[in-house]
Amino acid sequence: xxxxxxxxxxxxxxxxxxxxxxxxxxxxxxxxxxxxxxxxxxxxxxxxxxxxxxxxxxxxxxxxxxxxxxxxxxxxxxxxxxxxxxxxxxxxxxxxxxxxxxxxxxxxxxxxxxxxxxxxxxxxxxx
Amino acid sequence: xxxxxxxxxxxxxxxxxxxxxxxxxxxxxxxxxxxxxxxxxxxxxxxxxxxxxxxxxxxxxxxxxxxxxxxxxxxxxxxxxxxxxxxxxxxxxxxxxxxxxxxxxxxxxxxxxxxxxxxxxxxxxxx
Numbered sequence: 636x637x638x639x640x641x642x643x644x645x646x647x648x649x650x651x652x653x654x655x656x657x658x659x660x661x662x663x664x665x666x667x668x669x670x671x672x673x674x675x676x677x678x679x680x681x682x683x684x685x686x687x688x689x690x691x692x693x694x695x696x697x698x699x700x701x702x703x704x705x706x707x708x709x710x711x712x713x714x715x716x717x718x719x720x721x722x723x724x725x726x727x728x729x730x731x732x733x734x735x736x737x738x739x740x741x742x743x744x745x746x747x748x749x750x751x752x753x754x755x756x757x758x759x760x761x762x
Numbered sequence: 763x764x765x766x767x768x769x770x771x772x773x774x775x776x777x778x779x780x781x782x783x784x785x786x787x788x789x790x791x792x793x794x795x796x797x798x799x800x801x802x803x804x805x806x807x808x809x810x811x812x813x814x815x816x817x818x819x820x821x822x823x824x825x826x827x828x829x830x831x832x833x834x835x836x837x838x839x840x841x842x843x844x845x846x847x848x849x850x851x852x853x854x855x856x857x858x859x860x861x862x863x864x865x866x867x868x869x870x871x872x873x874x875x876x877x878x879x880x881x882x883x884x885x886x887x888x889x
Contacts, residue, residue, distance in 0.1 A: 644775035708852035
């Protein structure tokens with residue numbers, strides 16, 4: 636039912652799963668080694684791994700005895716690409732804040748013409 | 763219960779909520795205007811807005827009649843900062859892939875000493 640990006644975001648919406656990814660970013664490891672630092676049961680870790688695997692964020696070896704987990708960081712590129720559009724926005728906000736701070740400290744010598752105040756807008760039109 | 767980053771990721775794990783953010787990235791708007799392009803009820807849109815507002819991804823005006831929604835892109839910076847660590851990883855992977863492709867096309871003249879093949883590792887040690 637979920638689209639891939641929603642599945643990725645949902646998988647990341649848990650601190651234990653993000654901690655597992657952080658551990659795996661250091662190198663591949665077995666499930667039991669992975670579970671050690673966490674205060675949760677092995678089945679609980681396995682459930683988290685299934686969510687991460689389903690989202691393509693980790694992959695697991697196919698050996699019966701030792702199924703090492705490794706991170707698949709490429710899956711996070713879709714998140715990065717989605718963010719790109721918004722990165723521009725928060726950078727613009729910072730620029731505007733800087734501009735505003737400059738108007739407070741610089742003398743209004745040449746005076747820019749564009750007054751950006753649009754607070755009153757069309758509020759209450761429905762009445 | 764949720765930490766802030768988990769709340770943000772959970773809020774983003776829905777295509778309608780991401781579409782709302784995309785619309786708001788063009789400028790602030792009322793809830794009814796916002797609901798128009800979506801094939802869902804106004805109460806459903808309101809529920810999505812609550813989730814986004816709770817995650818700090820949008821803010822809403824306080825006027826009773828017209829409560830404009832606007833995006834708060836700074837909230838996405840935490841996601842960007844979290845990604846930073848992993849960006850390094852997927853770039854390394856791409857570099858390694860490039861190195862590998864080079865070994866396929868370049869003649870092994872001066873022969874680099876570092877053989878990166880560690881496929882056999884310690885698999886099956888438990889037997």
